[in-house]
Each structure stands twice: as C-alpha cells, then as structure tokens.
Amino acid sequence: MEKLLNKWVYVPPKWDGGTMVGRYIAVLLLGLLLGAAVGYAIPKQGSCLFERSKFSDAPSGEVTIIYGFDANYPPFTVMQPNGTPVGFDVDLMNLIAEKYGWKIVYKPWDWSTIVTALENGDIDVIASGMTFNAARSQKIWFSVPYYSYVHQLVVRSEDKRSFDEILNSNEYIAVQLGSTSDEWADRLIKAGYKFKKLGLDSYVSALEALLDGRASAVITDSAFLGPYLKKDPDLAAKVKVLGSIGAPNVYAIATRPQDKWLRDKINEALEELMNSPKWNELLKKWGLD
Known part of the structure; x- marks a missing residue:
C-alpha cells in the first residue's frame, strides 16, 4: 500500500495566464451555482421534511380535534347505547382538550382500518389502547407512552x-x-x-x-x-x-407525522397529567391501577 501511495504525486497545474484564470473563474461560478441550488433544496432549520398538514403549526381560531377510537375496547374506549363514548382514553382526551380549550368530535372507527383513516385525514388522533410499535411507526407517529x-x-x-x-x-x-x-x-x-x-x-x-x-x-x-x-x-x-x-x-396517542404542533401539545398535557394526583385517580376509576 505504501509503494502504491508513493507513486501518486501531486503536480501543480502549470500557469497559463488568462486560460488558468478563466478556468478558476468557471469553477468558482459553478461552485456558487451548485451551492445555491443545494441551499434552496435543503429545508430551512426547523422545517419539516413532510408535507404541511392540518396541525403542522398552531391553527388560528377554534381547534377541533376529530378523535378516532375503537367502540368496544373496555376499559379504554366504549360506545354506550345512547351514543356517548366512555373510558380511560376518552377521559384522557377530554382532559387534554379541556386544558387547551379544544373541541372534540368523537368518531368510532373499525380498528382494522383506523391507521389508514388517520393517514387519510378522516380522523386527527387515535387514543384507544393504540400500541406503539415499529410497524405502525413507519406510517404514524406517537406521543409519549402512558400505559404498559x-x-x-x-x-x-x-x-x-x-x-x-x-x-x-x-x-x-x-x-x-x-x-x-x-x-x-x-x-x-x-x-x-x-x-x-x-x-x-x-x-x-x-x-x-x-x-x-x-x-x-x-x-x-x-x-x-x-x-x-x-x-x-x-x-x-x-x-x-x-x-x-x-x-x-406500551400504549400511546397516535398522530400524523407532520402534525408536530398537535403532538407537542398532547405530550405537554400528558406529562403534566401523569405527574399529578389526577393520574392515579383516573387509573383507579377504570380498574387500571
């Protein structure tokens, strides 16, 4: 290897007046153009690689969250005969919404297609004993875990x-x-x-x-x-x-990858709630303690 390396010797370019100047200027201009193109193509700091979505940033006016859930997964989410949803996760979403003044629209969904519904924008979150795993993380992003x-x-x-x-x-x-x-x-x-x-x-x-x-x-x-x-x-x-x-x-609340603002707000509320006496009360209420 040493002999091979020793065969390669750098020879400075022979100065040729205007020809060399022209070449250096051309290389410099090419570098500037490439740099500008790359700078334009790379997202600015803090921007998202995903397309913008409903909750990429804080929306103006009233915030309405379409909440998707399994209608028959006690004690986390259950749809009562009168059409009212109840359960641990329902209470959890209601407390998060109450903290920020959000409006919740409840939308029971077939569990086998609920991830696709979130991707397509039919719902905005899934909070219904949704397991945080690798396969789902390729399509949707999760909050901090809240139950194991x-x-x-x-x-x-x-x-x-x-x-x-x-x-x-x-x-x-x-x-x-x-x-x-x-x-x-x-x-x-x-x-x-x-x-x-x-x-x-x-x-x-x-x-x-x-x-x-x-x-x-x-x-x-x-x-x-x-x-x-x-x-x-x-x-x-x-x-x-x-x-x-x-x-x-572990269970976590699912969101679209690009909905960073919404996920950040959910995480903030979740951590605050889990570190309060209210959390143990909620677990006990639904037999999860």
Missing part, C-alpha cells in the same frame, strides 16, 4: 393442556382483527405453531368465542383482560391465563 401491558394466552379454566399444546392443537385461537394480538397470531403461525386464527371485531368478541366454544384460546392483552374480569367475578372463574407472549408493550 403484556399479551396473554387465555383458555377456559377446565382446559388442562399446556401452552405449547394449545398452540399446536390445530384448533381456533381467537384474536381481534387489526390488533397486536392479530399480529402475534400471524407471527406464531409463521414460526411453525399449528393452530387456526379466528379473527373477530373486538377483544370482547374474541373472549366470547372462547367461552362459547368457537375457539380453544384467545390471544388478548392484560390491559383489557384484567379490568374486564375484575368487573365480573363469575366470568373470571371461567377462564385462566396460561402465560404471557413476548415482551411488555
């Missing part, structure tokens, strides 16, 4: 089979379509486990499928199951958790 949970494999209480026996039973395991339990079922099947997936519209429906015999197990999450069974001791006696699946996960 684990996925669980649940069976009927009289079932004596092991974790692996259930996953290799060639029987149905129920999940909520579009949820992280749905993703887990696909991942397990791809890994070689032998069962069939029964996709339903909610965790509640998946649990009902287990109880009525349409499924031998359900993949659910502790954030739903714990509070749900706490409210119904008779139901709790009919099922049991065989074990956890994977590592803990």
Whole structure:
C-alpha cells in the first residue's frame, strides 16, 4: 500500500495566464451555482421534511380535534347505547382538550382500518389502547407512552393442556382483527405453531368465542383482560391465563407525522397529567391501577 501511495504525486497545474484564470473563474461560478441550488433544496432549520398538514403549526381560531377510537375496547374506549363514548382514553382526551380549550368530535372507527383513516385525514388522533410499535411507526407517529401491558394466552379454566399444546392443537385461537394480538397470531403461525386464527371485531368478541366454544384460546392483552374480569367475578372463574407472549408493550396517542404542533401539545398535557394526583385517580376509576 505504501509503494502504491508513493507513486501518486501531486503536480501543480502549470500557469497559463488568462486560460488558468478563466478556468478558476468557471469553477468558482459553478461552485456558487451548485451551492445555491443545494441551499434552496435543503429545508430551512426547523422545517419539516413532510408535507404541511392540518396541525403542522398552531391553527388560528377554534381547534377541533376529530378523535378516532375503537367502540368496544373496555376499559379504554366504549360506545354506550345512547351514543356517548366512555373510558380511560376518552377521559384522557377530554382532559387534554379541556386544558387547551379544544373541541372534540368523537368518531368510532373499525380498528382494522383506523391507521389508514388517520393517514387519510378522516380522523386527527387515535387514543384507544393504540400500541406503539415499529410497524405502525413507519406510517404514524406517537406521543409519549402512558400505559404498559403484556399479551396473554387465555383458555377456559377446565382446559388442562399446556401452552405449547394449545398452540399446536390445530384448533381456533381467537384474536381481534387489526390488533397486536392479530399480529402475534400471524407471527406464531409463521414460526411453525399449528393452530387456526379466528379473527373477530373486538377483544370482547374474541373472549366470547372462547367461552362459547368457537375457539380453544384467545390471544388478548392484560390491559383489557384484567379490568374486564375484575368487573365480573363469575366470568373470571371461567377462564385462566396460561402465560404471557413476548415482551411488555406500551400504549400511546397516535398522530400524523407532520402534525408536530398537535403532538407537542398532547405530550405537554400528558406529562403534566401523569405527574399529578389526577393520574392515579383516573387509573383507579377504570380498574387500571
């Protein structure tokens, strides 16, 4: 390598009066033009690489947030028969809106297409036990996390089979379509486990499928199951958790990537709320403490 490098010797250009001056001027002008073009193309400091959106900056006048959620995910979001949404996440969004004087428009949405609805602008936020994960982060951006949970494999209480026996039973395991339990079922099947997936519209429906015999197990999450069974001791006696699946996960509020102003305001309110006595009161109210 040393011999090779020693063969390359810099030879200064021979001075040729006006010809060399012309060349240097041409190079200088070319550099200036390229610099100007690059400077124009690169976003100015503080600007966003994404296209501008509804909440990229603070809007003028009244702020209206279209809030998308799962209509049947207790205790986080539930649509009552009279059309009123309730739940932990509903209270959370209402408190954030109250802090800033925002108006909330509630919009229940099919969970399997809710991310697309956010991308398309049909809704502005998702706060409904939305798991912060890598796949979703490629499309939408999240607030700071506010709750953690684990996925669980649940069976009927009289079932004596092991974790692996259930996953290799060639029987149905129920999940909520579009949820992280749905993703887990696909991942397990791809890994070689032998069962069939029964996709339903909610965790509640998946649990009902287990109880009525349409499924031998359900993949659910502790954030739903714990509070749900706490409210119904008779139901709790009919099922049991065989074990956890994977590592803990976290919930966060989802926004469009370009809606930086909205995300910043949500994060500010979330951190303030989580560091106040009101947070523990909210957790206790919905059985999440």
